[in-house]
Amino acid sequence: xxxxxxxQVLRAWTGRIQRPFLRAGDSLAAQRRLGLVxxxxxxxxxxxxxxxGLLDDYxxxxxxxxxxxxxxxxxxxxxxxxxxxxxxxxxxxMAVGAYASSLLTVRALPEGGxxxxxxxxxxxxVAAAIAGLVIxxxxxxxxxxxxxxxxxxxxxxxxxxxxNLEWVGGGRGLAGMRKLTTLPWVFAWTVLAVAAVRxxxxxxxxxxxxAIREDELAGLLSGVETxxxxxxxxxxxAFLAGTAGALYAHLVLFITPRGFDxxxxxxxxxxxxxxxxxxxxxxxxxxxxYTALLELLRPLGVWRMVCLPLLLVLLMIFRPQxxxxxxxxxxxxxxxxxxxxxxxxxxxxxxxxxxxxxxATGDST
Amino acid sequence: MTYLLQQLLNGLQLGSIYALIALGYTMVxxxxxxxxxxxxxxxxxxxxxxxxxxxxxxxxxxxxxxxAMIATAxxxxxxxxxxxxxxxxxxxxxxxxxxxxxxxFLENLVNALSPYPKHVPTxxxxxxxxxxxxxxxxxxxxxxxxxxxxxxxxxxxxxxxxVGMAMRAISWDRTTAPLMGVPVNAVISLTFGIGAALxxxxxxxxxxAYPIIDPYMGVMVGWKAxxxxxxxxxxxxxxxxxxxxxxxxxxxLVAAFLPSTGRDLVAFALLLVLLVLRPHGILGRPRxxxx
Numbered sequence: 001x002x003x004x005x006x007x008q009v010l011r012a013w014t015g016r017i018q019r020p021f022l023r024a025g026d027s028l029a030a031q032r033r034l035g036l037v038x039x040x041x042x043x044x045x046x047x048x049x050x051x052x053g054l055l056d057d058y059x060x061x062x063x064x065x066x067x068x069x070x071x072x073x074x075x076x077x078x079x080x081x082x083x084x085x086x087x088x089x090x091x092x093x094m095a096v097g098a099y100a101s102s103l104l105t106v107r108a109l110p111e112g113g114x115x116x117x118x119x120x121x122x123x124x125x126v127a128a129a130i131a132g133l134v135i136x137x138x139x140x141x142x143x144x145x146x147x148x149x150x151x152x153x154x155x156x157x158x159x160x161x162x163x164n165l166e167w168v169g170g171g172r173g174l175a176g177m178r179k180l181t182t183l184p185w186v187f188a189w190t191v192l193a194v195a196a197v198r199x200x201x202x203x204x205x206x207x208x209x210x211a212i213r214e215d216e217l218a219g220l221l222s223g224v225e226t227x228x229x230x231x232x233x234x235x236x237x238a239f240l241a242g243t244a245g246a247l248y249a250h251l252v253l254f255i256t257p258r259g260f261d262x263x264x265x266x267x268x269x270x271x272x273x274x275x276x277x278x279x280x281x282x283x284x285x286x287x288x289x290y291t292a293l294l295e296l297l298r299p300l301g302v303w304r305m306v307c308l309p310l311l312l313v314l315l316m317i318f319r320p321q322x323x324x325x326x327x328x329x330x331x332x333x334x335x336x337x338x339x340x341x342x343x344x345x346x347x348x349x350x351x352x353x354x355x356x357x358x359x360a361t362g363d364s365t
Numbered sequence: 366m367t368y369l370l371q372q373l374l375n376g377l378q379l380g381s382i383y384a385l386i387a388l389g390y391t392m393v394x395x396x397x398x399x400x401x402x403x404x405x406x407x408x409x410x411x412x413x414x415x416x417x418x419x420x421x422x423x424x425x426x427x428x429x430x431x432x433a434m435i436a437t438a439x440x441x442x443x444x445x446x447x448x449x450x451x452x453x454x455x456x457x458x459x460x461x462x463x464x465x466x467x468x469x470f471l472e473n474l475v476n477a478l479s480p481y482p483k484h485v486p487t488x489x490x491x492x493x494x495x496x497x498x499x500x501x502x503x504x505x506x507x508x509x510x511x512x513x514x515x516x517x518x519x520x521x522x523x524x525x526x527x528v529g530m531a532m533r534a535i536s537w538d539r540t541t542a543p544l545m546g547v548p549v550n551a552v553i554s555l556t557f558g559i560g561a562a563l564x565x566x567x568x569x570x571x572x573x574a575y576p577i578i579d580p581y582m583g584v585m586v587g588w589k590a591x592x593x594x595x596x597x598x599x600x601x602x603x604x605x606x607x608x609x610x611x612x613x614x615x616x617x618l619v620a621a622f623l624p625s626t627g628r629d630l631v632a633f634a635l636l637l638v639l640l641v642l643r644p645h646g647i648l649g650r651p652r653x654x655x656x
Contacts, residue, residue, distance in 0.1 A: 086458060138641040145400060146644055148461075149595055153633045153640070156588070160629040171626075262588070266465050273462050302477040309469035316466065317451045320459035 032331040039191075046187035060183050062295060064251055067186035068244050069287035072268045074197040074280060075240030080269075081277030082201055083233050084213030089135065089151030090241050090268045092158040095260035096131045097124030097242025098249035099168055105250070106176045117180040121189060121246045128242020129235045131158075136234040140227060155262055162257035173256030181251040189247060193240050198280050200236065202334045209233050213278075270312055276322030281329045286322065367498035372621045373614060378505050378574065380613020381512035385567035386590030387597065387605035388519060389560030395536040395600040396556050397453070399460050403444060403468035404564055405587010409580060411437045411565025412572040413475055416483050426488040430569050434562040441561025442554050450550070468587075476580040485576040508570040515566055516606055519559065523602055532556060536600070585629075589616075592636045598649020607647060 046063065049055035055063070072090060079087045101124035105116060112119070131154075139150045163171045200206050208229045211219035220226050249255050267290075275286020293311075297304040315322070386408050393401040414433035418424045424432065448467050452460045493502040523529035531552045534542040543549050571586070572578050589612060597608025612632060619631045639646070 080458070086461070138637070141641070141644060145599075146640060148400070150637065150640055152588070153592075153637045156633040157630060157637065160626070160633070164624070164626050164630060262584075266469070269462060269465065273458070277458075302473070302480065305473035306470060306477050309466040309473065312466035313448050313463050313470065316455075316459045316463040317448065320452065320455040 028331055031329075035329070035331055043187060043191075047184045050183060055183075061251075062291065064181065064183055064186045064247075066288050066291040067190040068247050068251070069268075069271060069291050070190050070284050071193040071240055071244040071247070073271045073275065073283035073287040074194055075237045075244070076268050076272050077277060077280070077283045078197055078200070078209070078233055078240075079237045080272060081279070081283075082206070082213060083209045083230065085230070085234075086145070086148045087151045087234070087237075088148055088262070088265045088269060089154045091260040091262060091264035092151070092155035093128040093132060093238045093241035094245035094248065094264065095155075095158050095162065095255075095257065097128040097245030098255050098260070099162060099174065099245075100124050100127030100242070101246035102174050102177050102249045102255060103168065105178065105180065106174070117185055117250070120180060120250060121185075121243050124246025124249075125239040125243040128245065129239035131242075132235045132238025133231065135238075136231050139234075140230050152262070155260075155265055159257045159261055162260075169256075171257060173254055173259075175254045177250050177253045179250065179253060181247045186247060186251075189243060193243070194280060194284065196236075197240070198332055200233075201280070202337060205229065205232070273322050274312070274315060276325035276327065279322075279324045279328050280332055282322060282324035282327070285324065289323075368621070370497075371499050372617050374499060374501065374505065376614035376617035377610065378508050378613070379617055380610035381509055381516075382567045382571050382574075382586075382609075383590045383593045383613050384606040384609025385512055385515060385563045385570070386587065387593040387609045388516070388602060389564045390591050390594040391597070391599055391602060391605040392532075392556050392560045394594070395602075396532060396539075396553060397449075397460075399449070399457065400464065400591070401449075401560075402461065402464040402587075402591075403471060404560065405583040405590065406468045406471040407437055407441055407561045407564040407583070408568040408571070408586060408590075409475065409578070409583030410440055410471060411561075411568030412485070412578045412582065413479070413483070413568075413580075414565060415569045415572050416485050416578060419488055420483075420486050429488065430566065433569050434565045437565030437568075438558040438562040441557045441564075445554060445557040450553075468583075472580050472584065479580065482577050482579040485572045485578060487576070489573065504573050508574065511566070512570065515563060519563065520602060522559075528552070528555065589632060592632060596636060596639055596646055598646025601646070601648045604646055604648030 045054065049063075050060055072094070076087065076090050079085050101120040104123050105112065105120050109116060109119075135150065135154045139147050162168060168174055201209070208219065208224045208226075211222070211224050212226055212229060216226055245260075271286040271290045272283060273286075274290055275284070276282035293308070294304075297307060300307060319325075386404065389404045389407070390401060393399060393404070411433050414436045415429050418429035418432045419426075422429075422432075444467055448463050449460060452463055489504055489507060491502055491504050493500050495501075521529075523532060531542070531547045532555075534545065534547050535549055535552055539549065567590075568583075571582075590609065593608035593612045594605045595608070596611060597604030597606070599605075612635075615635060616628045616632055619625075619628045623631070
């Protein structure tokens with residue numbers, strides 16, 4: 001591709017972001033300290049912002065949306081980014097989590113105490129995980145586009161199924177939840193979700209997940225039980241999407257089946273690919289940037305949703321791997337894996353990264 | 366019995382519209398192995414082009430139809446040239462995301478330009494005849510006959526002409542086809558153009574049958590047509606037609622005999638069951654997923 005001026009600017013800009021991250025080694029301890037300080041500041045803001053009056057309601061809402069989007073993003077990234085499959089069913093899992101948790105808090109335990117919040121979120125996650133398991137069993141009979149189609153059908157079935165179930169409100173939606181989702185809770189769940197996905201990725205199990213992306217057959221021959229790994233990873237991803245759905249339901253306090261259509265799935269996909277697949281930091285950035293961008297472009301009115309897809313298409317053309325495709329903040333990477341990254345060096349990891357993406361999703365011909 | 370026949374006729378009408386759109390999905394998939402998620406929105410663009418031709422320019426039916434097809438074909442070719450061609454060697458996921466983005470762009474662009482649903486003027490006088498208890502309207506006949514002609518024309522083009530042979534060659538092996546002198550880029554552009562024109566024709570027919578059009582009409586119809594293509598076996602032209610007719614009939618019959626809100630549910634459940642039983646569709650051939 002010809003290097004257009006726009007592309008050169010983009011490259012220079014992204015290069016500047018990545019260089020400090022990828023200069024592994026001596027500055028790592030300082031980076032880790034900086035990261036922990038930033039995380040601590042964010043935690044302080046989330047826990048004390050509202051009581052001290054630092055954040056107004058609107059800002060708190062934005063932070064909570066960003067947190068929920070981060071959970072959705074890391075969980076989709078687990079399947080689409082690290083495992084190299086293509087699922088578009090996240091809206092469906094979110095819907096299952098949202099409805100299950102709302103039914104629990106509205107119908108089953110209407111007078112629960114302070115413990116109800118986390119219980120509702122876990123219940124949403126478990127319900128979505130069961131749905132994920134049910135859908136994963138037929139899905140993984142084949143690979144490639146068919147998972148996309150099955151998850152697409154699943155999302156549609158959940159949406160129109162909920163529309164036809166009168167006892168959960170049908171097309172009119174479900175209301176009556178109490179506001180159990182607060183900023184400290186969103187922060188806690190988000191950090192937990194990010195940490196969980198990060199730990200999965202760098203565990204033995206995570207290597208198996210990435211082996212499926214790199215070469216499923218070779219993975220199978222090296223002793224990876226690919227079918228089992230796929231089922232578990234997909235279920236974990238559905239669980240996290242369900243927790244995000246439960247948090248969302250108890251934040252907006254009114255859910256309709258139409259709120260969980262494919263547009264919602266598309267939103268999550270956009271965030272994941274904007275940030276870059278196969279990168280935890282990418283998911284966090286993608287979700288945050290997308291949430292902020294949606295708000296910043298609000299003055300454009302109806303033209304906002306014209307500009308946003310256009311930006312997405314331009315991003316895909318000029319930087320198909322997203323902002324941080326398959327790169328990672330070094331201090332998120334455990335030491336033994338980091339040494340490998342350092343030996344290869346930043347350039348090497350770039351080449352490696354690109355080739356893995358095309359292998360994972362490459363042409364079937 | 367006459368009720369059933371009546372519903373089957375209505376199903377044939379809806380099914381021919383699905384079939385025409387499904388052809389666009391299946392042709393692009395056959396050649397590029399790419400799911401062109403923006404295709405449902407080209408159907409919407411076709412309906413809006415009809416609106417512009419008929420109510421702004423005041424053209425009669427046949428010129429309006431041709432204008433809508435040509436304009437939408439041009440947009441389809443333009444989309445391929447600007448958005449998909451730069452990504453042809455990129456990971457396939459990038460192309461899928463781009464297609465989703467292009468679809469959202471088209472919907473919201475039309476929505477920004479024309480925020481209210483539009484009423485398409487009556488272009489064809491509507492007579493209806495009763496034949497053995499079954500009511501047939503002239504619009505139904507127009508839709509079914511014209512859709513049939515377009516499908517037959519496409520089948521002849523793909524299976525009987527040199528251009529069609531080039532399409533099949535690229536679908537068979539995109540690396541070797543150019544070595545045999547097949548102009549790959551031109552054939553791919555042509556494929557997108559034909560697919561978009563068929564989608565536009567479907568949009569025109571849809572607007573004849575249901576004259577209120579809005580910018581998001583292509584979303585659900587597009588997904589349904591995509592299901593038709595998958596049910597028939599994506600990549601197979603006759604499969605797309607078969608899948609469209611089956612889905613149209615199933616939907617109308619469900620709406621006729623069960624609560625009408627259940628039609629989407631049944632359509633997607635059908636897809637799920639079929640994929641579990643026959644992952645490659647009714648007429649599809651299994652492909653190696655990983656070469």
